[in-house]
Amino acid sequence: MSIASTQKKGFGAILWDYLTTVDHKKIGNMYLAAGAFFFLLGGIEALIIRIQLIKPENDFISAGLYNEMITMHGTTMIFFAAMPMLLGFMNGVMPLQIGARDVAFPFLNSLGFWLFLLGGILMNLSWFFGGAPDAGWTGYAPLSTSSPGHGLDYYVMGLQLSGAGTLMGGINFLVTIVTMRGPGMTYMRMPLFTWTTFVASILILFAFPALTVGLFLLQFDRMFGSAFFDVALGGNSVIWQHLFWIFGHPEVYILILPAFGIFSEIIPTFSKKRLFGYSSMVFATFLIAFLGFMVWAHHMFTVGLGPVANSIFAVGTMAIAVPTGIKIFNWLATMWGGSIKINSAMLWALGFIPSFTIGGMTGVMLGASTADFQYHDTYFVIAHFHYVIVGGVVFGILAGLHYWWPKFFGKVLNETMGKIAFWLFFIGFHLTFFIQHFLGLMGMPRRYWVFLENQGLDTGNLISTIGAFFMAAGSIVFIINIIYTTAKGEKAANDPWGTGRTLEWAISSPAPEYNFKQLPLVRGLDPYWIEKMDGNTKMTPAEPLDDIHMPNGSILPVVISIGFFIASFGFIYQVDNKSWLIVLFAGMVIAIGSMLIRSLKDDHGHHIHKEDLEKEAD
Amino acid sequence: MTGANINKINSFKKQKQKEEMKHQVITFALMIIFTLVAFIAVGAGMNKTYVIPLILILALVQVGFQFYYFMHMKDKGHEVISSLIYGGIWIAAVTVLTFTTIIWW
Amino acid sequence: MSHDHSLSPEIHDPAKATHEGKHKYLGLWFFLGGETVLFASFFATYLALRNSTAGGPSSQELFGLELVFVMTILLLTSSLTSVYAIYHMKNHDFKKMQLWFGITALLGLGFLGFEIYEFTHYITDYSFTFRSSAFGSAFYTLVGFHGGHVVFGLSWLTALMVRNAKRGLSLYNAPKYNTFAIYWHFIDVVWVFIFTVVYLMGMVS
Known part of the structure; x- marks a missing residue:
């Protein structure tokens, strides 16, 4: 198969190419695009929430719709916007950083993406089919078991599908990092983003099964009449809370660790200095991951677990501040004395440090279990987690988009618009959420449809809503930037920043299908920088030019995902009418049948021949 | 590699495999014994305070055998x-x- | 890097001789790490709800040692037979490998038959169902998920054996057999905890 066939193609051919691709870079781009789409959906939902709260006793939307908005905003942003975009970075960058030609399981990788996408679509279809889920993104039983209609059923099935997809992605990254590191790429030479991908994948591996089980229990209670959360039959709804948070707390580290990784790439690149305290950064990442699994009950301080349990979880929670603090100081020390270049990517990184630190501080406040009784379920909590998730994860995603855009799409994003977007978003973010700390301390509860006037909450809420519109404006500028760059931008060089340190900058932008014509020899941490310091313009190859083995594309991941997607409707509606079981079985037949085809049909992949590679320009 | 060499390696390899297989069978026998002890302890109606820790320990050891021998985690x-x-x-x-x-x- | 999948005599472990084989091996193991948490969550839920019988039958009234013992022996033995199968795979003896895997499948099928019998017995003779009580839900979910894993394992093995019956062993299919064997041992591991925690402990307390 020749690579010269990537010339001009019709729309149908391009679509088919993306539907069947097993190339991690294309899958990464699809993750980014789908994540961005859901990010906009979640953003619109956020604006509707803020408009409803712009003045006391507003009636912009009804109470029921408000509940659906907050539920969908939270779920969409966490599962269908933030996570997929990070998975997009992992797909697009990590194999390049370790000097690999591919990932370990290209087929599984593609299946993971399609399951996520159809899970997200499934859940959002609930808007059109009788109402969205309305029990909050945490779906606490018994509210979630007794919620009428099918909204919660869509929640269960949508998350189940996308959760399975994410788990596949996680396993794929783990095996890739363990087995496919290039020549000389030892563990302690891996870039920090690869490290955080590795650790976040471990968290995915261990956290998602707990969610899977929780969702199964909820699904069985809602659809098949089991009694896990039915107190009349001996059920216990605290079980849901535990399972949800055994997953849910590591989940926030699944989100924030890759963002930390992104900043750990950007700050050294634009400070022209190696990352300060590399080993301590790796160690801190592991420590955060370990502690992150031991603290979930701090979401449940007010449940009544008793003072002993609350104290243990409070201490664990505060302990996380230590490794996080190590990271903050390492970033500051990296910049110290460096020759800092402030561009859009670096601006997001610089904005992140104070914003995230505020979120970390309120986190320690919330971790004090006795004080938490005052903060619990108020806007103080809302302010806290938006400071860490927007100030940490979203800033990280936007920084990463600016930083790696040339590597993904071959063009550098416009700097002026990048800076405008940053300032609008940054100011808007603090306007929206800083004031919410005080609203919360004044007693404004979260998830309420309206607030009353003359309770000192009016001005604060107005400011918060104004801030939300600033954030929206920032996002719009960013979108215009993308469109403008795609239309007008110039082709980017291999290393458009000039100070790239890691392997991805040693190859063309965007990377060729096979990533590395010859696998590069890694001689230390920041391998590309080492070569530059030795006066080399490119990496020393570690092997002679030879045929490259590539996996074959396949439509089966899409078909399997569609099968499960159809089966989900069967699950949801068989409660009303047993004939929907036919749909369930039909979907399952499609999915399992395609899996069987995959397993029975031999697929040895193909080779890109040496002669074709020689024809390619460097 | 010459044919004779391969044969030599093969016979050495086979020897090693046989030895390993013997270990596996011993492991299996131990697992069956543990299972028997656990069932008998419960069937005989032993005191609850002793029998629960006992059967849990037996289960843990048995699972250790599975992981380290049958699933080769010791390799x-x-x-x-x-x-x-x-x-x-x-x-x-x-x-x-x-x-x-x-x-x- | 050759992509010839034929088996040459100097290959020590055909399951791990190729890149794909190594990836599959690691990938399955990591998956089992996740499965550990999955089953732990089911076990934990069961332990939390095992006394919530809501006036229905309790574990002491339901469980009988003999049936569980037979099931345990069947599944443990199937673990050993799959070890034999892998032993023959490492000796490049395809026929004997298929034979031992066939015995493994039969033992697994026997286990499954007894489990189905057990469930129908509880449902018809005790009216103890998935919906009777929180205990019922937790019991059927935990043991049922294990049973589901057995069903999946058996289908996997059958597909492998039928597909490769005429093709013999190669570096392409050896990793598939090997990962199946590891998966099958894991099913056994889960069962060891089920018979201990669910049945034996359920008989005691």
């Missing part, structure tokens, strides 16, 4: 695998501990 090249499995076991243990102590019934 070289299983370092990453065992650290991840132990990670999973640790989280499993914490989960079970939680659900037997603080689910607030």
Whole structure:
């Protein structure tokens, strides 16, 4: 198969190419695009929430719709916007950083993406089919078991599908990092983003099964009449809370660790200095991951677990501040004395440090279990987690988009618009959420449809809503930037920043299908920088030019995902009418049948021949 | 490599495999014995305070045999695998501990 | 890097001789790490709800040692037979490998038959169902998920054996057999905890 066939193609051919691709870079781009789409959906939902709260006793939307908005905003942003975009970075960058030609399981990788996408679509279809889920993104039983209609059923099935997809992605990254590191790429030479991908994948591996089980229990209670959360039959709804948070707390580290990784790439690149305290950064990442699994009950301080349990979880929670603090100081020390270049990517990184630190501080406040009784379920909590998730994860995603855009799409994003977007978003973010700390301390509860006037909450809420519109404006500028760059931008060089340190900058932008014509020899941490310091313009190859083995594309991941997607409707509606079981079985037949085809049909992949590679320009 | 050499290696390899297989059968015999002891202890109506820790320990040892012998976790090249499995076991243990102590019934 | 999948005599372990084989091996193990947490969550839920019988039958009234013992022996033995199968795979003896895997499948099928019998017995003779009580839900979910894993394992093995019956062993299919064997042992591991925690402990307390 020749690579010269990537010339001009019709729309149908391009679509088919993306539907069947097993190339991690294309899958990464699809993750980014789908994540961005859901990010906009979640953003619109956020604006509707803020408009409803712009003045006391507003009636912009009804109470029921408000509940659906907050539920969908939270779920969409966490599962269908933030996570997929990070998975997009992992797909697009990590194999390049370790000097690999591919990932370990290209087929599984593609299946993971399609399951996520159809899970997200499934859940959002609930808007059109009788109402969205309305029990909050945490779906606490018994509210979630007794919620009428099918909204919660869509929640269960949508998350189940996308959760399975994410788990596949996680396993794929783990095996890739363990087995496919290039020549000389030892563990302690891996870039920090690869490290955080590795650790976040471990968290995915261990956290998602707990969610899977929780969702199964909820699904069985809602659809098949089991009694896990039915107190009349001996059920216990605290079980849901535990399972949800055994997953849910590591989940926030699944989100924030890759963002930390992104900043750990950007700050050294634009400070022209190696990352300060590399080993301590790796160690801190592991420590955060370990502690992150031991603290979930701090979401449940007010449940009544008793003072002993609350104290243990409070201490664990505060302990996380230590490794996080190590990271903050390492970033500051990296910049110290460096020759800092402030561009859009670096601006997001610089904005992140104070914003995230505020979120970390309120986190320690919330971790004090006795004080938490005052903060619990108020806007103080809302302010806290938006400071860490927007100030940490979203800033990280936007920084990463600016930083790696040339590597993904071959063009550098416009700097002026990048800076405008940053300032609008940054100011808007603090306007929206800083004031919410005080609203919360004044007693404004979260998830309420309206607030009353003359309770000192009016001005604060107005400011918060104004801030939300600033954030929206920032996002719009960013979108215009993308469109403008795609239309007008110039082709980017291999290393458009000039100070790239890691392997991805040693190859063309965007990377060729096979990533590395010859696998590069890694001689230390920041391998590309080492070569530059030795006066080399490119990496020393570690092997002679030879045929490259590539996996074959396949439509089966899409078909399997569609099968499960159809089966989900069967699950949801068989409660009303047993004939929907036919749909369930039909979907399952499609999915399992395609899996069987995959397993029975031999697929040895193909080779890109040496002669074709020689024809390619460097 | 000459044919004779291959044969030599093969016979050495076969010898090693046979020895290993013998270990596996011993492992299996031990597992069956453990299972028998556990069932007999419960069937004989032993005191609850002794029998529960006993059967739990027997189960743990048996599972250790499965992992290390049947699933070859004792072999070289299983370092990453065992650290991840132990990670999973640790989280499993914490989960079970939680659900037997603080689910607030 | 050759992509010839034929088996040459100097290959020590055909399951791990190729990149794909190594990836599959690691990938399955990591998956089992996740499965550990999955089953732990089911076990934990069961332990939390095992006394919530809501006036229905309790574990002491339901469980009988004999049936569980037979099931245990069947599944443990199937673990050993799959070890034999892998032993023959390492000796490049395809016929004997298929034979031992066939015995493994039969033992697994026997286990499954007894489990189905057990469930129908509880449902018809005790009216103890998935919906009777929180205990019922937790019991059927935990043991049922294990049973589901057995069903999946058996289908996997059958597909492998039928597909490769005429093709013999190669570096392409050896990793598939090997990962199946590891998966099958894991099913056994879960069962060891089920018979201990669910059945034996359920008989005691």
